[in-house]
Amino acid sequence: MIYFLMGVGLTIIFGMMNFVNFAHGVFYALGAFICYQVIQVTGSYWIGLILTPILIGAVAYILEKILITKLYRVDHAVQILITIGLMLIIREGILIIWGTVPKPVATPSILQGVIFLGDFVYPKYRLFIIAISAGIGLGVWYLLERTRFGITIRAGSENPKMVSLLGVDTDRLFALTFVFGVALAGIAGALLAPIRGADAFSGDEALGIAFVVVVIGGMGSFSGALLGGLIVGLVQSFTAILWPEGTKVMIYSVMALIILLRPNGLFGKA
C-alpha cells in the first residue's frame, strides 16, 4: 500500500498537470525529516503525522509559486532536469539542517508489537500503514471522481484553456494539485519513518519505486497507481520470503516484464 501512496502523488501530478516531477522522491525524504523534527519538538508521533503533510504542502506551495508554475508549458526533458536541480537543493538542504547521519524515528507505543491473524504474525505498525494508505487512497479516489474539485482538475488536464475560459482559476488549480501530490509523498515518508528512519538519500530509491508503480499501472491513471502499488507490494512480500536481498531486483524485473507484455502499462492510455 505504501508503494501506492508513493506512486499516486506522482501520477496525479503527471496525469493532471502533464508535469514530470523528479523531485518527488526527495519530498518523501523531506516528509520523514519533518515528521522527525515535529516529534522532537512535540514528542508525539501523531502530531508529526498530521503536521507533515501540512508543512510539506506549504513548502510545495511556495515552490510552485516561485518555480514550478513556470514549467507547465515546457518540454518534459526540461522539467526533469529542473526538478533534479530542485532535488539536489532540497537534499543538500536536508543534509545542512539535519546532518548526514540518518535519524531514527520511534514507532508509537500503541503500535509496537505484533498481531496474530490466524496463522500469520503481522507487525501492528505495518497493519496501521496499510489501513492509513487505504484510507488515503479512498479519500483521493473520492476527491478525484466524486467532487467538483476533482472534476475540474481532470477537465483542466484535458484542456486548461477551456477550463480557464469557463472562469476557473487554473493557476490556483494547478498549484493545489501540485501541493496535494507532494503532500502525499510527504505522508508516505512520515509513515515509513519508524521503519526506515529519516535518510536524506532515501529519495532516490523512493523515486525509483514511485516510477515503477506508475509505469506498471500506466502514467496518469489513478487505478493504475493502485494496481501498480499492489503488484509492487506483492512482489516485495513474496521475494522477501524467498530471496530477501533480491526484492529490488525482482521489482524492476517485474516492471520490465509488464512493459514487454503491455507497453502502455496496465491501465495506460495509448
Place this chain on the structure above:
Amino acid sequence: MLTKTPLFVHFLAAFAIAAVLPMLLPSYVLATEILLFGLAVIGCNLLLGYTGLLSFGQALFFGSGSYFAGLMSIHLNLGIVPTLLITMALGALIAILVGVFAIRRAGIYFIMLTLAFAQLGYYIAFLAEPITGGEDGLLDIQRPALSIPFVAKFEFDSDFSFYALTGAIFIVVFVLMQRLVKSPLGTVLTAIKQNEARAEAIGYNVKLYKIVVFAFSGSVTALAGALYAFMLKFAPLSNIDLETSSQILFMTILGGLGSIYGSVLGSAVFLVASDFFAELWPRWMILLGLLLIFVMLYMPGGVSKSLEDLFAKISAAKDQRGKKP
C-alpha cells in the same frame, strides 16, 4: 548542416585539447577525469543530441564498464587493449538490451524505462557482492599494461602515463565520433531526431536505428567507465547510480546538444566547477542544483556559450579555454 571540416582538423583539435588540458589544470587526475567523462558525455550526446533520445540510465553503461574492466583486470589479466575492447562490446550488448525494451515507448515512458533499467543494474551490482564488492565497490583493480610483443611493455602506474593513455583513447574516439555524426548513419540519426514519422516513411527502420545508436552510446560510455575504474583503481557502486546518470546528462546539456566539442566542454566545466566548489564547501551540490535550474530556465540551447561567460567570471584563472565548435 553538413559542414565539411576535414577529419585531420578534428584530430588536431582533439590532440590540442589533450595536450593543453594538463597545463591549465592543477593535476593530471583532473585532466584524466575530464577526458574520460567527455567520452561518457559524447555517448549521451549521441542519444540525446543527435537522435533526440533522453536516456536517464547512462550510469548503467558507465558502471557496467567499470565493473567489467575491473573484473577482467583482476581475474584475466588480458592487457589493456583487449580489456577495453571487450568492455566496449559488453557495454554495447547491455545498451542493446535496454534499447530494445525502452524504445517500445516514446516520451516520458522511455525516459522512465531507461531510469528503471539503470536502477535494476544498480541493485544487481549491489546484490552481487561476491563479484562486485557490493556497497564497498570493487577493490584492488590494477591498471593493465600495454604490451607489444618483442617491442615494449608500457605500464600506466603514474598519473602522467595514465593520462597519456586516456588522452590517446580520447583522441581516437573523438575523431571516430566526428566521423560518425557526419556519416550516413549520423545523418539518419539527425533525421530521426527531427522527424521520426518522416524518417520511417522514407524507408528507415527507426527502431533498429535507435537500437544501433544505443549500442554506440553504450560502448563509448562503458569505455569511459572502464577508464574511470582504472584511474581510481577501484569501481565504486556509485558509478552505476542515479546521481551518475544525472551528472552525465547535466554535463551533456551544459556543453550543448549535438556537439562533440560541446561534450568535452560540458565535462570540463562541470568537473572543474565541482573540483573548485567541493574544496570550499561540502554541501556545494546545492549550488549545482541552483545552477541546473538557472541553466534550464534562462539558457536553453546556447548553454555552452552562456556558461563560458558565467564561469569565466567565477574562475577566470582556471577556465580560459573558451572553445566553441
Place this chain on the structure above:
Amino acid sequence: MSTVLQTKLLTKRYGDFVANTDINLSVAKGTIHGVIGPNGAGKTTFFNCLAGTVPTTSGQVLLEGRDITTLAQHKRPLAGLSRSFQVTSLFSDLSVFENLRLAHQALSPGKGFVFWHAAHETGSTAEAVDMVLARTSLIGERDTLVSELSHGQQRVLEVGVALMSKPRVLLLDEPTSGMGIDDIPQMITLLSDLKKECTIVLIEHNVGLVTEVCDAVTVLQGGKVISEGTPHEVSNDEKVKIAYLGEDL
C-alpha cells in the same frame, strides 16, 4: 488497364470505433485516383493503412498483386509505394538537398548504418537529387533550410521527398492543404507531369482540384465507400451530394 493498388475488405478498428469498414478499392495503373469524403469519413485512416503507418485490423492491401498488408512501413518505399503527409512533415532544420539525400540514401538498405565514412553528396546521389529538384522547380533552393522555404515550396518538397524513391504508386495526403490560391496551379502541373510515370492516390478536401486532375474518384463516408466513378459521375451522385450537404438520408 491493369490494377496496380488494391484493397480487399479493408477494415480498421480503434478499440470499439470502426474507422474503415470493408473498403474495396482498385486503382488503375497510370491514373490519378482521388479519395474524398467529408470530415471524419475515415480518409486519413484509410491512407495510413495503405502506407503502413498503422496496421490494418482485417482485409488486404495488394501492390501490383503482391500482398503488402503486413509489410512494415519503412519497407514500402523500396516496394514501390511512397507517401507524403498532410501537415508538412519534413526535416525542417536540414537543407532541401539533405532532405532529398536522406530519402535517396534510404533506398540502399544497410547504407544508413555505415558510420566509417562521410555521407555521399556527389555522384549518383547528387544526380538523383538534382533530378527531383528540377521537377519540383526547387533547384534554386538546393541549400536553403526547409524552415526558410515558403509554405507552397514546402508542400512541393513534401511531394519531392516522396518522389525520391521513384515510386510506382505515390500516396499524397492533401498535397494542397494550406496552400494559397496562387500556388495551387504549380501543384496541378506537377501532378499531371508525375502521372506519366507513376500512379497517384490522392486524398483531397478540395473538390475543385479533384475534378480537375483525377481520373477516378472514390467517396468515403462513415468509413465506407458510398460512391465511385469518374469525377463527373461522382459529382452527380445523389448520395455524395447528401453526404457533403450533411443531410440525413
